[in-house]
Amino acid sequence: MKLLQNLTIKKFHDGLLKKEFSALEMAQAFFAHIKKTDPHINAYLSLDEAGAMRRAEAVDLAVAKDESVGVLAGVPLALKDNILIKGQPATAASKILGHYTASYDAGVIQKLNNEQAVFLGKTNLDEFAMGSSTENSAFGTVKNPHDTSRVPGGSSGGSTAAVAAHMAVAALGSDTGGSIRQPASFCGVVGLKPTYGAVSRSGLIAMCSSLDQIGPITKTAEDAAILFKAIVGKDSLDATSAPTAYGEELLNPKLENVKRLVVGLPEEYFVDGLDPKVRAGVDMAIEKIKSLGLKFKKISLPHTKYALSCYYIVMPAEVSSNLARFDGIRYARDERLKTENLKLNDIYFKTKGEGFGAETKRRIILGTFVLSSGYYDAYYEKAQRVRTLIKNDFENAFKQVDVILTPVAPTPAFKIGEKANDPISMYLSDIFTIPANLAGIPGISIPIKPYAYPNTSQELPVGFQLLGKWWREADLLGIGQFYDKLEPLEPAS
Amino acid sequence: MSSITKQTLEHLAKLARLKLDPKEEEKLTQDLAKILDHFKELEGLDTSNVAPMSGGTQLKNVFREDEERENTNRGAGIEQFPEKQDGFLRVPPVFE
Numbered sequence: 001m002k003l004l005q006n007l008t009i010k011k012f013h014d015g016l017l018k019k020e021f022s023a024l025e026m027a028q029a030f031f032a033h034i035k036k037t038d039p040h041i042n043a044y045l046s047l048d049e050a051g052a053m054r055r056a057e058a059v060d061l062a063v064a065k066d067e068s069v070g071v072l073a074g075v076p077l078a079l080k081d082n083i084l085i086k087g088q089p090a091t092a093a094s095k096i097l098g099h100y101t102a103s104y105d106a107g108v109i110q111k112l113n114n115e116q117a118v119f120l121g122k123t124n125l126d127e128f129a130m131g132s133s134t135e136n137s138a139f140g141t142v143k144n145p146h147d148t149s150r151v152p153g154g155s156s157g158g159s160t161a162a163v164a165a166h167m168a169v170a171a172l173g174s175d176t177g178g179s180i181r182q183p184a185s186f187c188g189v190v191g192l193k194p195t196y197g198a199v200s201r202s203g204l205i206a207m208c209s210s211l212d213q214i215g216p217i218t219k220t221a222e223d224a225a226i227l228f229k230a231i232v233g234k235d236s237l238d239a240t241s242a243p244t245a246y247g248e249e250l251l252n253p254k255l256e257n258v259k260r261l262v263v264g265l266p267e268e269y270f271v272d273g274l275d276p277k278v279r280a281g282v283d284m285a286i287e288k289i290k291s292l293g294l295k296f297k298k299i300s301l302p303h304t305k306y307a308l309s310c311y312y313i314v315m316p317a318e319v320s321s322n323l324a325r326f327d328g329i330r331y332a333r334d335e336r337l338k339t340e341n342l343k344l345n346d347i348y349f350k351t352k353g354e355g356f357g358a359e360t361k362r363r364i365i366l367g368t369f370v371l372s373s374g375y376y377d378a379y380y381e382k383a384q385r386v387r388t389l390i391k392n393d394f395e396n397a398f399k400q401v402d403v404i405l406t407p408v409a410p411t412p413a414f415k416i417g418e419k420a421n422d423p424i425s426m427y428l429s430d431i432f433t434i435p436a437n438l439a440g441i442p443g444i445s446i447p448i449k450p451y452a453y454p455n456t457s458q459e460l461p462v463g464f465q466l467l468g469k470w471w472r473e474a475d476l477l478g479i480g481q482f483y484d485k486l487e488p489l490e491p492a493s
Numbered sequence: 494m495s496s497i498t499k500q501t502l503e504h505l506a507k508l509a510r511l512k513l514d515p516k517e518e519e520k521l522t523q524d525l526a527k528i529l530d531h532f533k534e535l536e537g538l539d540t541s542n543v544a545p546m547s548g549g550t551q552l553k554n555v556f557r558e559d560e561e562r563e564n565t566n567r568g569a570g571i572e573q574f575p576e577k578q579d580g581f582l583r584v585p586p587v588f589e
Binding site: 101104210239352358361386423424440 | 517525532534535540
């Protein structure tokens with residue numbers, strides 16, 4: 001357990017090469033720890049011990065033969081269960097896909113296969129990545145490892161809880177309106193939402209195609225840079241993935257360059273409703289970053305207040321289209337409906353009616369409404385115009401500053417059940433993360449020290465958010481890596 | 494902008510091929526009223542001179558040569574068909 005506690009990708013790689021441990025020993029240690037810990041957390045929906053051991057043995061063989069192995073070789077990772085791995089379950093935490101087995105590898109999985117990463121298993125989420133707490137999972141809520149009476153955030157709460165509870169070295173999540181960054185903040189880990197188009201969405205079960213991005217969840221900003229660099233790039237199976245060139249600066253940022261960045265503080269994100277602990281934590285982070293030599297500037301993103309409404313029109317509209325495919329015809333039909341005499345409509349209505357959970361149904365109905373004849377202009381097209389205004393806000397801001405610093409969420413992790421019956425109050429927990437998805441810019445959540453230390457403080461973790469220019473993940477990860485160096489994961493003793 | 498009546502909700506559920514029980518309908522009507530009420534804030538925002546943003550990508554067009562190519566996923570998914578016959582998907586009659 002001690003060994004797993006502060007283990008990063010970087011440390012794993014160094015230890016593996018120095019033969020301090022084998023990849024197989026580490027995979028076994030992780031499974032032993034998961035079996036002991038996860039019954040209290042519920043982060044994993046399925047484990048792939050056989051596949052993980054096979055991959056780990058292959059890596060050990062390569063190391064024994066002194067073949068060169070990449071930095072992710074043998075590294076035990078957790079994958080959000082809306083990312084397809086061939087032959088593995090991919091439920092998206094929905095009853096409707098409860099018996100589904102993936103037919104192909106997602107683009108990011110193909111890349112991680114080439115890196116010889118070890119996949120421990122698939123992690124829990126809100127059904128189809130729709131939620132902010134994982135309470136919408138059809139397979140039970142994930143508990144926050146820092147306080148099991150609280151939610152881990154969502155929708156990638158299984159992935160962030162797995163990393164926070166040392167049940168994986170790192171993980172992948174997906175972020176449509178904050179689903180990587182908000183749970184990262186709640187669980188005290190790093191979470192990066194890349195620029196729209198940086199990472200292939202092929203093999204990611206689609207929720208909202210114009211907003212979804214896969215990204216890394218890690219213990220340090222350096223690990224986030226390593227994992228991000230491994231998964232970026234054009235994929236012919238995702239037409240919106242862009243040919244991008246991310247250089248060495250991602251992994252080896254220079255302080256002289258990072259110091260020159262100007263950080264914007266948008267007045268619209270520092271509002272009265274902010275939890276005092278979040279406010280105090282973000283102020284601490286600002287002071288730390290100032291001490292690195294960066295300049296700060298007050299800015300305005302005037303259309304911020306419209307982002308939530310805009311998002312809750314655009315997103316359900318795309319959800320209602322994307323989820324139409326779960327109709328019981330091509331896959332995912334309940335065993336009880338496999339009889340000769342059922343009519344087509346009966347299969348549709350029963351499959352969807354019984355297979356989808358309450359939040360999913362709410363969004364399908366809302367999306368159908370805003371796209372329906374007579375309401376399209378008033379809602380959907382209006383929201384698309386507002387989306388342009390939100391994007392323009394960022395374009396204007398980035399003429400004055402290089403990055404923008406904000407809170408990640410208005411509060412730390414809330415209690416399980418606290419917001420479950422009030423959709424608006426639940427939706428508000430994504431208010432600071434949604435604008436980045438609408439604009440397509442990258443964002444990162446970084447734990448504020450010392451809140452991030454689970455055993456040295458009773459405080460709940462809180463993160464701060466950095467938003468960057470399109471394709472400038474290097475700015476976010478650069479600041480993050482120097483911030484981490486101020487107070488490393490494992491204090492020097 | 495308006496609220497969603499029981500009749501509208503039933504119509505939407507039919508369009509979405511979604512079976513809802515009366516309890517679900519009641520909760521959805523309440524939730525949607527609150528959500529649509531929240532959307533009212535957009536009414537005051539003038540967007541008449543703003544072009545709609547139709548997607549997330551900044552790419553203009555994505556072209557490829559029109560040539561024969563190996564489809565790596567051919568046949569993938571057949572094993573997931575609920576009902577099949579001779580390698581084809583078997584579906585109930587569409588026209589009745």
